[in-house]
Amino acid sequence: MSELDLLGGLGTGLVGGFTSGLLGVSPGGGLVVFAVLLLGAEQHVAQGLSLVAQVPPTSAAGLKRYWDEGSRAPLRVLLWLGLGFVLGGAIGALLANGTASAILRWAYVIYLLLLDVLLLRRSSKRGAVETTVCAVDPSGFALLAVGSAAGVSSGFLGIGGGLATVVGLSAVLGMAQHRAQMISLALTLVPTTIPSAWIYWQHGALPSWPTLVAVIVGLAAGTDLGARLATRVSPERLRIVLIGFVSLMTIAMALKAIG
Secondary structure (H helix, E strand, C coil): CCHHHHHHHHHHHHHHHHHHHHHCCCCHHHHHHHHHHHCCCCHHHHHHHHHHHCCCCCCHHHHHHHHHCCCCCCHHHHHHHHHHHHHHHHHHHHHHCCCCHHHHHHHHHHHHHHHHHHHHHHHCCCCHHHHCCCCCCCCHHHHHHHHHHHHHHHHHHCCCCHHHHHHHHHHHCCCCHHHHHHHHHHHHHCCCCHHHHHHHHHCCCCCCHHHHHHHHHHHHHHHHHHHHHHCCCCHHHHHHHHHHHHHHHHHHHHHHHHC
């Protein structure tokens, strides 16, 4: 274990946490990408690192920033999302560990492209719709579907599922952006990644413990910084930043898969 590995782990955690707090997504998407780019981790190891690093409640500080600004996460919504997430996560992890790294990378790229399409579709319908969305919470079935989709993506791609949760709530169910981000962060406080993280653990798809600890420390600090900034940015600008972030990750992983 070298100092460069520790610095790379800390940097990976900081960037993943910052984007998590700023965009209200779980840090997994950023963690997988930056673990591959900064740490040179193999795809399965990058995904295992991401899932295990998200078990501790590193989003607590960022969540408080949203709470202080008046955003709330109803218990009913969290329960339905969480149930779908746990079930989908275990299924996705079992599938991932029987899949080649190259296929996982291309699956990640396709997943990000689909999220980008949904976000662009949502942005094209902004305006009057934004003021009326989600006056009533979505049905339990709709929330279960969003949670299950996020869970499968989490287990299969080693991400936290926050991107899918935010996109599902805002772009598909029409929830206001800040509220969708608050709910996504609140969901990360519950260790829903444990079942899928355990499956990766059993298959030995993890980096060293010092690297994991460095990533977790970076996550906690980065999430707070990102959330501080997010509460000062308009929902429309946050959506634009989210689209840009997803697009950059798509390009980075596509180049890695090609190379």
